[in-house]
Amino acid sequence: MTAAEIAPLAPKAQRHAYLEALFSGLGGFIDVRTISPDGVTERRTFSGVPAVEKALSNGVTDGYNVYIGMATRISNSTAPGAGDKKHLHSTRVLWADVDYKNEGDAEALVTALKTFPHPPSMRVASGGGEHLYWLLTSL
Numbered sequence: 001m002t003a004a005e006i007a008p009l010a011p012k013a014q015r016h017a018y019l020e021a022l023f024s025g026l027g028g029f030i031d032v033r034t035i036s037p038d039g040v041t042e043r044r045t046f047s048g049v050p051a052v053e054k055a056l057s058n059g060v061t062d063g064y065n066v067y068i069g070m071a072t073r074i075s076n077s078t079a080p081g082a083g084d085k086k087h088l089h090s091t092r093v094l095w096a097d098v099d100y101k102n103e104g105d106a107e108a109l110v111t112a113l114k115t116f117p118h119p120p121s122m123r124v125a126s127g128g129g130e131h132l133y134w135l136l137t138s139l
Helices: 011-023 049-060 105-115
Strands: 030-035 041-046 065-068 093-099 122-125 129-135
Touching: 011 049, 011 122, 011 129, 030 049, 041 049, 093 105, 105 129
Parallel strands: none
Antiparallel strands: 030 041, 030 065, 093 129, 122 129
């Protein structure tokens, strides 16, 4: 099933499906970074999907920009440098961040995806474009 074939879910159900698809059973720590409406940045790590959902349900996302690392981390450290590649644990997804810089970029993406032999598993509107995800089921 491709992303285009799935009916939209309610926001809470969307968040749950997204987090489960990316992280369920992976191991490691999920890296979440936020920027508050007044520009304060925070980085937190969580031991699993339920902990991330609880944090995001407690008002953290009201007006915040939320960024979730696509690979889990080997430790729960939030020290500078703890998010670099030597601290990665696992991922089950390939992803692309597509920004719409020019008029017609959204339509160009749709056209490109129609001809691409591997449609993304998920497409998420990012505010200024889309995030595309291809879930990996085996290597």
